[in-house]
Amino acid sequence: MTRITQRKLPEGMNLWRTEELHAAGFNDRKIAALVRSGVLVRLRRGCYIRGSTWEAQKPWIRSRQLIAAHAHGTLTTAAGGFVYSHTSAARLHGLFLWDVDDRVHINTVTTPSRTSHGVDVIPHTRALSPSEVETVQGMPCTSLERTVVDCCLMLNFKQCLIVVDHALRMGANALVLQDMCHSLGGRNGVINLRRALENADQKSESPGETLTRELILRLGIAMPELQVEVTTKKGKHRLDFAWRAKRLALEFDGKVKYFDYAPTGEVIYRERQREKALMELGWRFIRITWQDLFREHEFKVRLLRALQE
Structure with missing residues (x-):
């Protein structure tokens, strides 16, 4: 693969058309062998990406790379329009x-x-x-x-x-x-x-938070405030959803919250310290995950019980 040189590609992509691989010395049989071995991944007819690059990407990056594969295979050869x-x-x-x-x-x-x-x-x-x-x-x-x-x-x-x-x-x-x-x-x-x-509410920070709000709305439950800031002895903390009068917080725990920005143990430790400081002020917490959004009856019973306390 060292003979393949990168051309000017869409930002963040690493793609080759079939003719580019041919020019780099790879015939169709060699290309097929590289695909079978995983060294190359065929994104669409006539367009390939390095396998290691593809495997390392998150799903939403892969989706953009499929668009880039289309662009690389058409914008450079078609009349445009x-x-x-x-x-x-x-x-x-x-x-x-x-x-x-x-x-x-x-x-x-x-x-x-x-x-x-x-x-x-x-x-x-x-x-x-x-x-x-x-x-x-x-x-x-x-x-x-x-x-x-x-x-x-x-x-x-x-x-x-x-x-x-x-x-x-x-x-x-x-x-x-x-x-x-x-x-x-x-x-x-x-x-x-x-x-x-x-x-719509621009305060929603993730699809999970948006779907949580949609479910609360559809179930006819009083809508909480979004991204509520509360000051504690540990500093200012922001809650995904909060019913201030009830001092009840609803937190959506998507994986991205724990795994994308810092070591998992460190993030969870800080989260628990934050929660402890809020509980000292009388706040109660309901934590939900993606699975809870599709167990609507359980979600409703759990939330209504907490709101009635």
């Missing part, structure tokens, strides 16, 4: 997505043919204004607001709420989103977009 849109644009912008497949969405200037794109590509033909197109990670992409609206027209309500929460947190213009929503009239999917805009 398309931009990445919908959930592909959301991934390029870095928006949270939940339970969404990895198909590549593009917006084209001409009517798409069923045979002109791969089975992993979904073409669209919505007319875009210049303000609705920008370059993200070196690739043409719909603007943040256009991306949010397009996603919400094809996703379910929970997925929409996650996208809108995060987009607002990233600085999406809420007035622009509202105007775009009003312009859609009776378009399919607009109801989910409208509901998401009505119930």
